[in-house]
Amino acid sequence: MNSFGSPADSLSHEHEAVRQLTQLLQQEQEHLIAADIDGIASLTEPKAKAATRMAELAAWRHNALAAAGCEASENGMKAWLATSGVSKTTSQSWHELIELAKVAKEINRVNGTLIGKQMVRNQNMLNILQHGSVQGDHVYGPNGQTGGKSVGRHIIA
Numbered sequence: 001m002n003s004f005g006s007p008a009d010s011l012s013h014e015h016e017a018v019r020q021l022t023q024l025l026q027q028e029q030e031h032l033i034a035a036d037i038d039g040i041a042s043l044t045e046p047k048a049k050a051a052t053r054m055a056e057l058a059a060w061r062h063n064a065l066a067a068a069g070c071e072a073s074e075n076g077m078k079a080w081l082a083t084s085g086v087s088k089t090t091s092q093s094w095h096e097l098i099e100l101a102k103v104a105k106e107i108n109r110v111n112g113t114l115i116g117k118q119m120v121r122n123q124n125m126l127n128i129l130q131h132g133s134v135q136g137d138h139v140y141g142p143n144g145q146t147g148g149k150s151v152g153r154h155i156i157a
Contacts, residue, residue: 007064021050025107032114
């Protein structure tokens with residue numbers, strides 16, 4: 001896809017790229033749930049390649065939109081689709097692409113939440129290993145007193 005044709009020319013390729021990324025995100029979610037670190041790590045490069053491919057295709061579409069006299073953006077695509085001569089199939093393909101992207105975005109959001117929860121669990125485990133409790137200062141020392149030092153970070157808002 002070197003020369004710029006119709007902005008619709010990239011849509012089938014974009015569908016394929018979003019589907020591929022969505023599958024990778026679903027696999028990542030399965031690995032996150034199973035706490036399979038090696039499985040998660042194995043998806044890093046394919047996810048990056050899929051995201052790069054999506055960005056390249058979107059840039060190509062934006063350039064095609066600019067060549068067609070429209071804004072090089074998603075809003076420009078909407079305006080281009082509103083022009084006469086654009087088929088219903090092309091318009092439907094665009095809307096399907098947007099829906100596919102929303103699904104991928106939601107899976108990615110859930111994965112981020114799972115990662116965040118795993119990070120909290122890991123931090124709690126580290127606190128237990130380092131201080132004997134999640135809070136760190138509820139362990140009785142040799143003198144029978146609870147530890148008085150606080151090693152947690154304080155956030156000032």
